[in-house]
Amino acid sequence: MKLSEKTLSSELLYEGKIINLYRDTVELENHTNAMREVVHHPGGVSIVALTEDEQVYMVRQFRYPYHKVILEIPAGKLSPGEDPLECGKRELEEETGMTAKQYENLGDFYPSVGYVDEVIYCYLATGLTPTQQHLDEDEFLDVELIPLKTLYQMVLSGEIQDGKTQSAILKVYCKRYGNSRIN
Amino acid sequence: MKLSEKTLSSELLYEGKIINLYRDTVELENHTNAMREVVHHPGGVSIVALTEDEQVYMVRQFRYPYHKVILEIPAGKLSPGEDPLECGKRELEEETGMTAKQYENLGDFYPSVGYVDEVIYCYLATGLTPTQQHLDEDEFLDVELIPLKTLYQMVLSGEIQDGKTQSAILKVYCKRYGNSRIN
Numbered sequence: 001m002k003l004s005e006k007t008l009s010s011e012l013l014y015e016g017k018i019i020n021l022y023r024d025t026v027e028l029e030n031h032t033n034a035m036r037e038v039v040h041h042p043g044g045v046s047i048v049a050l051t052e053d054e055q056v057y058m059v060r061q062f063r064y065p066y067h068k069v070i071l072e073i074p075a076g077k078l079s080p081g082e083d084p085l086e087c088g089k090r091e092l093e094e095e096t097g098m099t100a101k102q103y104e105n106l107g108d109f110y111p112s113v114g115y116v117d118e119v120i121y122c123y124l125a126t127g128l129t130p131t132q133q134h135l136d137e138d139e140f141l142d143v144e145l146i147p148l149k150t151l152y153q154m155v156l157s158g159e160i161q162d163g164k165t166q167s168a169i170l171k172v173y174c175k176r177y178g179n180s181r182i183n
Numbered sequence: 184m185k186l187s188e189k190t191l192s193s194e195l196l197y198e199g200k201i202i203n204l205y206r207d208t209v210e211l212e213n214h215t216n217a218m219r220e221v222v223h224h225p226g227g228v229s230i231v232a233l234t235e236d237e238q239v240y241m242v243r244q245f246r247y248p249y250h251k252v253i254l255e256i257p258a259g260k261l262s263p264g265e266d267p268l269e270c271g272k273r274e275l276e277e278e279t280g281m282t283a284k285q286y287e288n289l290g291d292f293y294p295s296v297g298y299v300d301e302v303i304y305c306y307l308a309t310g311l312t313p314t315q316q317h318l319d320e321d322e323f324l325d326v327e328l329i330p331l332k333t334l335y336q337m338v339l340s341g342e343i344q345d346g347k348t349q350s351a352i353l354k355v356y357c358k359r360y361g362n363s364r365i366n
């Protein structure tokens with residue numbers, strides 16, 4: 001089946017601080033029209049920062065949409081025109097006070113493909129050395145080190161609910177321990 | 184650190200077909216106020232439907248926010264008051280024409296915790312038997328069977344970009360092959 005949708009019109013409904021909201025009219029495969037709501041987000045970066053003894057820098061943050069504290073890998077929003085890797089380096093330093101010698105691309109993560117256009121770029125950071133944490137004025141979070149093996153079990157048991165963290169932790173674990181033993 | 188944010192006011196900016204948009208004012212830890220944009224979504228369900236010979240039913244769909252065809256596990260939106268597992272059974276049958284004897288909960292997936300409140304409930308479905316695919320009138324997708332091991336490699340190599348698919352495929356793979364060999 002040829003799968004595509006042709007944009008007929010696009011209306012900007014809301015221009016916000018983090019997101020913009022569009023309502024578009026599209027032509028479907030069967031030549032009927034449909035409405036598409038699209039939340040535009042500038043994109044983000046998330047980082048698995050792994051120490052030499054296989055621990056990961058994690059952050060606990062109150063996430064307002066869920067009205068609770070959520071355990072996540074460090075992450076941040078891209079500034080306009082910013083290179084994803086540079087953003088990742090900046091966010092890691094801001095949130096955890098660490099810099100890394102090596103960065104490995106873990107691939108892109110699309111959070112919710114039906115109505116959001118955000119891309120989260122994911123990296124593994126190794127060769128960590130401490131510098132200085134410097135959070136934004138309105139940023140409140142706790143940093144903690146958790147063993148990669150513990151996080152792997154927490155993802156499989158359902159204890160970690162943040163999607164980008166589930167995917168990135170499993171990717172790193174499988175890349176380090178999986179290839180030689182699983183296949 | 185005590186981490187919380189107190190809602191001072193909430194404004195419904197847009198009431199849509201799939202999503203609603205709210206702009207709230209909150210009080211932060213340091214007693215200053217901040218604005219929070221929240222996209223409300225009713226929640227969704229995604230299903231890893233695994234055959235006895237370890238293949239997975241996948242769907243390819245044009246996803247308008249990314250303007251391209253994306254490879255995903257079957258998924259759908261919760262109807263008001265609908266039980267997530269019932270929704271999963273319905274979506275699996277609608278999209279792939281299969282029913283399952285067993286369902287295993289793979290845990291919840293929060294797509295993008297900064298500005299969306301969606302929860303995607305994930306299940307592993309086994310004991311599959313064919314019934315009849317019945318897509319919605321405005322739903323266009325291709326179904327294909329792909330071996331779980333191939334999907335695992337596609338996630339690790341970055342070929343699969345959909346977040347819920349990355350997480351669910353790795354969870355199923357690690358639960359089936361990981362526990363006995365990795366730990």
